Amino acid sequence: MSAADGVREHYNLWLGRRQPPGTEDPDFTRLADAVRRLQDQFTASRPPPALAAHSADTIEDLVAALAGYQVGEPDQVAGRQFAAVGRGQTFVPPVEIDTFDGDSVTARVSFGRFYLGSNGAVHGGAISLLFDDLLGQVANAPGKPRSRTASLSVDYRRVIPLETELTVTAHTSRVEGRKVFVSGALRSDRHLLAEAEGLFVRLLADQQ
């Protein structure tokens, strides 16, 4: 399967499950996209004081409006909007899944200005976050017991450019008892940029 087949919803891997029918929320998806763009614009902008104050007023009004609709984790929408890039989880870099076969995944990602470290390079923590999330999804793919990250090692091979479409892949390399080892790589069209090795430990009943 590929994204070109028009079955993109099949690759919504979070917890390895499709979004329950009837729970799509296009307005929330739009909101999540707006939050991402706000993060990028905020990071990149140097507004005059009046605009900074006006922006703060506007955002504070929005925070107050949303405060009336707080829900617990089971009812949370953010991170569960599978039609949205990055499933509406605006902390994790915006990943678009292309292929997934149960044990391996290929995806694309482009880091906006929000993820700048310094001197033009993507923040190293954002790369670790990308790998933790994607490798974690592979470890928690459909039919597999729930696991958590015990260890994550990242090798930064080259400076990772902002605002450039990159390919990220992950696959289960081996399983030893409760231990699931997942490998990942981030590439540009010319270079290997970073690699990761993750150890995900399957949870015991009292750890769920």
Ligand SMILES: CCCCCCCC(=O)SCCNC(=O)CCNC(=O)[C@H](O)C(C)(C)COP(=O)(O)OP(=O)(O)OC[C@H]1O[C@@H](n2cnc3c(N)ncnc32)[C@H](O)[C@@H]1OP(=O)(O)O
């Ligand atoms: C769908 C999801 C997508 C998002 C994915 C995001 C994933 C995450 O970020 S999860 C959040 C971050 N991680 C956590 O909060 C986990 C915190 N840690 C824990 O809860 C525990 O340490 C836990 C559950 C991982 C392991 O604890 P426990 O069940 O007691 O395992 P334990 O018996 O010590 O170890 C089991 C095996 O793993 C090995 N192991 C455990 N930790 C490590 C480690 N850090 N390094 C190497 N090996 C380790 C042990 O040596 C042991 O190996 P063996 O069976 O060969 O002797």
